[in-house]
Amino acid sequence: MTNKPGIEIKIPYFAEPLRVERIVTDYTGTLTFSGRLISGVAERLLTLKELAEIDVLTADSFGTALTELAPVGSDSFHLHRLPSGEKHDIKKQSHVQCLGPARIAAIGNGNNDALMLNTVKDAGGLAIAVDNGEGCAVAAIQNANLFIVGIANALDLLLDRTRLKATLRR
Numbered sequence: 001m002t003n004k005p006g007i008e009i010k011i012p013y014f015a016e017p018l019r020v021e022r023i024v025t026d027y028t029g030t031l032t033f034s035g036r037l038i039s040g041v042a043e044r045l046l047t048l049k050e051l052a053e054i055d056v057l058t059a060d061s062f063g064t065a066l067t068e069l070a071p072v073g074s075d076s077f078h079l080h081r082l083p084s085g086e087k088h089d090i091k092k093q094s095h096v097q098c099l100g101p102a103r104i105a106a107i108g109n110g111n112n113d114a115l116m117l118n119t120v121k122d123a124g125g126l127a128i129a130v131d132n133g134e135g136c137a138v139a140a141i142q143n144a145n146l147f148i149v150g151i152a153n154a155l156d157l158l159l160d161r162t163r164l165k166a167t168l169r170r
Helices: 041-048 065-072 088-099 111-123 138-142 151-159 162-168
Strands: 007-009 018-020 022-026 053-058 078-081 104-108 126-131 146-149
Touching (some): 022 088, 022 111, 053 065, 065 078, 088 111, 104 111, 104 151, 111 138, 146 151, 151 162
Parallel strands (some): 022 053, 022 104, 053 078, 104 126
């Protein structure tokens, strides 16, 4: 999938380590609050891009995605604009299916992220539902491996793998 080292997380009682080669994240409400990139996200994405590919999926409701993500650098992520008028939940699910969901960490907060999260979770990848203060749809929470308050905390889980062990072990 990628020539980056990936993120390997050894979780007690899991048959195999969780291996993340790509991070696929929703933009609006997941990386942003009211259309503005949340403080600390750019720095975390810059660190994570050395380990895994990063895909940002967005309808770009506020038309600010490129401007807000500028501090991350356009060479650090793949921005995928979702056409208006189409079912974004199906588009996001299709995107992760094409990439191989078992090696993905998917992050989202909305109803339109639930299928993507479920596809990744069911394949053995990592599905994270987040709330940054704008709410998190119950469907997103139900289809995720875990729920985290704040995208910075969710990204930190990928940077400090020991934090996930206690939460995900069986």
